[in-house]
Amino acid sequence: xNTSNVHILKRTAKNIYSxxxxxxxxxxxxxxxxxxxxxxxxxxLYCYNPDIVLGKGSLRYNDALGFLKTRIGLLNGxxxxxxxxxxxxxxxxxxxxxxxxxxxxxxxxxxxxPKVLQTLLEDTLIDxxxxxxxxxxxxxxxxxxxxxxEEFSASLDLLLxxxxxxxxxxxxxxxxxxxxxxxxxxxxxxxxxxxxVYYLQNFKSGVPTLGNIKSNRASLDHxxxxxxxxxVVIRN
Ligand code: SF4
Numbered sequence: 001x002n003t004s005n006v007h008i009l010k011r012t013a014k015n016i017y018s019x020x021x022x023x024x025x026x027x028x029x030x031x032x033x034x035x036x037x038x039x040x041x042x043x044x045l046y047c048y049n050p051d052i053v054l055g056k057g058s059l060r061y062n063d064a065l066g067f068l069k070t071r072i073g074l075l076n077g078x079x080x081x082x083x084x085x086x087x088x089x090x091x092x093x094x095x096x097x098x099x100x101x102x103x104x105x106x107x108x109x110x111x112x113x114p115k116v117l118q119t120l121l122e123d124t125l126i127d128x129x130x131x132x133x134x135x136x137x138x139x140x141x142x143x144x145x146x147x148x149x150e151e152f153s154a155s156l157d158l159l160l161x162x163x164x165x166x167x168x169x170x171x172x173x174x175x176x177x178x179x180x181x182x183x184x185x186x187x188x189x190x191x192x193x194x195x196x197v198y199y200l201q202n203f204k205s206g207v208p209t210l211g212n213i214k215s216n217r218a219s220l221d222h223x224x225x226x227x228x229x230x231x232v233v234i235r236n
Pocket of ligand 1: 040044083210
């Protein structure tokens with residue numbers, strides 16, 4: 001990292017809401033920590049992290065790097081999550097500093113910042129990506145409050161082109177997405193020649209959400225999902 005980047009990372013705003021110091025679940029195959037970035041450019045009704053999305057950060061990049069220096073040899077991965085981590089200024093410089101410490105980096109993203117993703121991929125700064133697929137365009141705004149389908153599609157194209165390990169995943173609340181929607185989304189992924197698993201994550205009832213939505217009584221039609229042309233796996 002060059003000297004000017006060191007100074008930038010000391011002075012940045014407090015972008016990071018909190019740190020989970022250890023996880024074996026969030027970075028496939030790697031003991032890792034999670035940096036939760038505050039703020040998001042979407043407002044998904046089912047979002048479980050309203051405090052993180054609406055709240056302010058408490059840690060600067062430099063604080064997070066200080067934490068990582070105490071974990072060298074104990075962890076080998078860092079998950080950048082949130083919120084939407086890619087929307088923060090100097091995110092690329094921060095990841096470069098994390099890589100210089102010897103950690104692998106996973107990015108959890110809604111895909112709304114393909115230019116940031118492109119730089120990270122070009123500079124080989126990331127090792128794994130979890131890309132959220134919110135909905136096809138006709139349902140996107142009702143679920144997320146925004147329009148980012150083109151950006152999502154561009155992010156998917158980049159990940160396919162650079163051929164790094166990544167997964168596509170969708171949170172499913174049956175009042176928002178039906179089995180037919182999921183089949184339409186898996187069809188889109190198939191058209192793009194996505195060869196990986198398409199992960200579905202059932203909405204967890206009983207937790208606070210951004211849209212204050214609660215129950216999730218209906219269930220997906222598993223028989224219908226079997227007609228998907230790519231593998232669809234329900235993760236929870
Ligand atoms: S679920 Fe939606 S609102 Fe919540 S962090 Fe992810 S993209 Fe942002």
